[in-house]
Amino acid sequence: xxxxxxxxxxxxxxxxxxxxxxxSIATFAVAHATGDPVTLLISASAxxxxxxxxxxxxxxxxxxxxxxxxxxxxxxxxDFGQSFxxxxxxxxxxxxxxxxxxxxxxxxxxxxxxxxxxxxxxxxTRGGWSAWLLQGFSMLGLAIPSFWLGLMLVLxxxxxxxxxxxxxxxxxSHLVLPAITLSLQSIARLSRLVASGMREVLRADYIRTxxxxxxxxxxxxxxxxxxxxLVPVVTMAGLELGDLISSxxxxxxxxxxxxxGRLAVNALGQRDFPLLQxxxxxxxxxxxxxxxxxxxxxxxxxxxIRLA
Amino acid sequence: xKRVATFRPGPVFLGRLGALLLGCVLFLAVAAPVVAPFRxxxxxxxxxxxxxxWEAAGNTRHLLGTDNVGRDIASRIIWGSRISLSVGLAASxxxxxxxxxxxxCAGFFGGWTDRAISWLIDVQLAFPFTLFAIFLLAVFGGGxxxxxxxxxxxxxxxxxxxxxxxxxxxxxxxxxxxxxxxGVGTPRLLRRYLLPAVLPSIVxxxxxxxxxxxxxxxxxxxxxxxxxxxxxxWGAMLDLGRNYLQTAWWMATFPGIAxxxxxxxANLVGDWLSLRLDPRGR
Numbered sequence: 023x024x025x026x027x028x029x030x031x032x033x034x035x036x037x038x039x040x041x042x043x044x045x046s047i048a049t050f051a052v053a054h055a056t057g058d059p060v061t062l063l064i065s066a067s068a069x070x071x072x073x074x075x076x077x078x079x080x081x082x083x084x085x086x087x088x089x090x091x092x093x094x095x096x097x098x099x100x101d102f103g104q105s106f107x108x109x110x111x112x113x114x115x116x117x118x119x120x121x122x123x124x125x126x127x128x129x130x131x132x133x134x135x136x137x138x139x140x141x142x143x144x145x146x147t148r149g150g151w152s153a154w155l156l157q158g159f160s161m162l163g164l165a166i167p168s169f170w171l172g173l174m175l176v177l178x179x180x181x182x183x184x185x186x187x188x189x190x191x192x193x194x195s196h197l198v199l200p201a202i203t204l205s206l207q208s209i210a211r212l213s214r215l216v217a218s219g220m221r222e223v224l225r226a227d228y229i230r231t232x233x234x235x236x237x238x239x240x241x242x243x244x245x246x247x248x249x250x251x252l253v254p255v256v257t258m259a260g261l262e263l264g265d266l267i268s269s270x271x272x273x274x275x276x277x278x279x280x281x282x283g284r285l286a287v288n289a290l291g292q293r294d295f296p297l298l299q300x301x302x303x304x305x306x307x308x309x310x311x312x313x314x315x316x317x318x319x320x321x322x323x324x325x326x327i328r329l330a
Numbered sequence: 331x332k333r334v335a336t337f338r339p340g341p342v343f344l345g346r347l348g349a350l351l352l353g354c355v356l357f358l359a360v361a362a363p364v365v366a367p368f369r370x371x372x373x374x375x376x377x378x379x380x381x382x383x384w385e386a387a388g389n390t391r392h393l394l395g396t397d398n399v400g401r402d403i404a405s406r407i408i409w410g411s412r413i414s415l416s417v418g419l420a421a422s423x424x425x426x427x428x429x430x431x432x433x434x435c436a437g438f439f440g441g442w443t444d445r446a447i448s449w450l451i452d453v454q455l456a457f458p459f460t461l462f463a464i465f466l467l468a469v470f471g472g473g474x475x476x477x478x479x480x481x482x483x484x485x486x487x488x489x490x491x492x493x494x495x496x497x498x499x500x501x502x503x504x505x506x507x508x509x510x511x512x513g514v515g516t517p518r519l520l521r522r523y524l525l526p527a528v529l530p531s532i533v534x535x536x537x538x539x540x541x542x543x544x545x546x547x548x549x550x551x552x553x554x555x556x557x558x559x560x561x562x563x564w565g566a567m568l569d570l571g572r573n574y575l576q577t578a579w580w581m582a583t584f585p586g587i588a589x590x591x592x593x594x595x596a597n598l599v600g601d602w603l604s605l606r607l608d609p610r611g612r
Contacts, residue, residue, distance in 0.1 A: 037452075044453030052469055062469065161344075165594035167545060169552050170586030173572060177583075181576050261455070268458035272549050276572070286461050287553055290468050298465045305458045 034317050038310045045306035049299055050093045054086070062295040065106040102300030107292045112300035116282055120304070122191060123274070123281030127266040129201040131259070134208035139248070139255075141209075142216025146224070147243055156213050163210025168269050172203040172276035189278035200277040204269055208262055215258055219251040226250070252323055260316030264309045345602025351595030355588075359411040366405035367391070370562050374400035379578045395580040397570065403580060406562040407588050413551075413563040414544050414592060417474070421481035421543035422536050428482065429489025430532050434520055436490070437497025447490065454487050460549060467555045477557050481546055485539040492535050496528045530607035537600035541593045548589050564589050 053062055064076050077083065081092040096102070102112035141159070144152035179199060180188045186195050223229065224247060232242045271283030278284070282301050289297040358365060377400040381388045388395065394403040436447035463480050470476045500506060509523050551557065551565030564585040571582030 040449060041452045041456050044449060045456050048453060048457070049465075052466060055469070161594060161597070162590075164541075164597055165590045167548055167552075167568075167586060167589050167593075169549060170568060170582070170589065173568070173575060173582045173586070177575055177579055181579075264455070264458055268460045271458070271460040271464070272552060275553060283461070286464055290464050291554065293468065295468065298468055302457065302461050302465045305461050306456045309456045309458060 030321070031318060034314055038314050041310050042307060045303065045310070046094055046097060047090070049303045050090050053295065053299055063103055097303060102303065103296035105289070105297040106294045107288070107297070112296050115285065115297065116301050116304050119280060119282045119285050122279060123267060123270055123283060126197070126200055126204060126274070126279060126281060127263060127270050129197055130204035130266055131208065131263060133201055133205040134212055138209050138213035139216055142213040143220055143243060143248065145213070146217045146220035156217055160210045160214045163206045166206065168203055168207060169272040169276050171206060172200065172273055175199050175203060176276070191280050200273050200279055204266060204273050207269060208266060212255065212258065212262065215255060216251055219254055220247060223247050223250045249323065253320055256316055256320050256323060260313040263312050267305060267308070341602055341605050344598050348595045348598025348602060351591050352599060355411050355415060355592050355595065358408045359415050362409050362412060366408040368402040368405040370401065370406045370409040371560070372401060376400065379574070382580050394584050395578070397581050398574060398578070403584055406567060407564065407585055410562045410564045410567065410585065411588070413557050413561055414547065414589070417478055417481065417547045417557060418540040418544035418596070420478045421485055422540040424478060424482035425485030425539055426489050426532055426536050429486035430493045430528070432486070433490035433493030434497050434524060434528065437494040438501055438520060438524060447494070451487050451490055454483065459484050459546070463546070463550060464553065464555065467550070472555045472557065474557050477547060477550065477555070481543045484546060485543055488535050488539050489532060492531050493528050496531055497524055500524055500527055534600055534604040534607060537596055537603055541596035541600065544596065545589070545593050
């Protein structure tokens with residue numbers, strides 16, 4: 023059985039590569055859908071000589087399939103062109119900003135897990151106030167726009183109470199509000215998932231066995247039960263991180279957080295297409311990698327999963 | 331195991347609450363010219379930045395206050411409901427048509443059709459959606475049709491995934507086999523036998539997708555990609571209010587409440603529908 027795991031991981035990697043190819047086709051197609059990508063990918067003030075050079079670089083005199091392969095080769099070499107506004111390589115810019123986004127999304131994710139697992143377990147096993155709280159979170163968390171929540175937190179905590187800085191990047195005090203803002207939607211989704219998973223698991227035979235052999239109820243729930251709830255949670259967590267990075271775009275704008283989201287919004291305002299294209303592509307790459315890791319983690323938690 | 335008996339609002343109550351919220355928004359959207367006390371674009375520089383009516387400096391004519399050029403916030407929210415509802419409904423419908431068709435084909439035919447469509451779904455999900463939407467709208471420009479088309483890219487996946495998994499299990503059921511054995515052709519089989527069976531799920535997903543589309547549209551107009559420059563949208567109002575957060579808290583507060591209540595309404599209706607219509611949800 024153990025011998026089959028590497029083959030399965032290899033299969034997941036192939037799937038990841040297939041998805042990445044799709045991501046590259048989509049990003050390539052969008053830039054080419056408007057006709058002449060040179061008008062998009064180079065600033066309006068560029069000289070005719072630079073334009074001609076760009077056409078050769080992109081292979082625009084070649085058939086579309088060759089153009090795509092060139093695009094793919096450039097992407098694999100980390101060459102997404104030059105940003106108009108920053109006059110730097112797109113890959114450098116995105117990689118500079120990526121840690122800030124990952125820090126924000128990662129902190130929000132940690133907060134979400136830290137709240138939703140105890141909340142979900144408690145709502146499923148005890149009911150009462152935790153079930154109320156869970157229902158409140160899952161209804162309001164999905165309905166409240168993160169950018170509005172961010173503004174309201176700034177208004178109350180920073181403007182009225184003057185407890186934390188309004189925006190910017192720096193120590194822990196700058197991280198608190200954006201991370202809380204970003205985590206709310208994840209808390210809503212994850213705690214619901216944990217609670218429904220736990221209710222299901224507690225009906226299983228092995229839980230009855232564990233109780234029958236006299237284990238502490240605490241141990242039955244938190245060890246025997248939770249381990250089996252974690253599989254859907256980890257699968258969902260991979261998708262959740264993708265959602266977090268997506269929502270981080272607006273939250274970064276609210277808090278002037280220097281991540282890839284704000285980079286992309288600046289690029290939108292300045293019509294900086296190479297920067298937008300590169301950001302979208304690199305974000306897609308990150309998402310595929312995260313989900314690959316989530317799939318492998320699931321197989322570690324649950325030996326029944328053969329990564330099919 | 332001990333269960334503490336507590337009162338919790340039941341699904342029917344919450345479903346009615348959701349329907350009531352959506353009904354109110356729909357009424358405001360349809361009756362906007364009659365209900366709204368001012369036109370959304372009426373500028374009155376003498377009445378700039380008035381707080382809501384219940385504050386000491388407020389004016390009873392402007393219930394929720396005015397913005398930086400003296401436009402009535404309440405009227406702008408009422409008019410803005412038109413954008414949110416029309417975009418949400420259109421994006422959900424478009425996504426339902428595309429996603430259900432693809433999901434039905436993937437689940438029914440299986441094999442390479444299924445592999446190709448599942449690949450499309452995975453590729454779509456790989457893009458952090460807000461970034462992808464910004465990229466697309468930067469290239470193709472804003473406006474009602476591009477925004478709806480881009481939002482449908484977010485919603486079609488929801489329909490495709492649910493319909494695909496249902497079609498897979500329906501494919502082997504007796505009524506489908508029976509229909510096939512008496513010579514019902516594939517297109518007719520899909521339309522007359524499978525589609526009615528998956529329709530309840532489509533309605534449920536449609537309700538959640540409309541909520542998702544309304545939320546995403548608000549986020550996009552908050553980021554500066556609008557739908558219609560002549561009608562205020564809730565997201566754009568929030569964006570404007572952000573600059574006046576320290577001096578005029580009401581400018582950013584009320585449009586956000588409008589978004590939250592509308593999305594909450596659509597989600598509650600979705601929860602209730604999934605209990606009513608989806609036999610497995612019970």
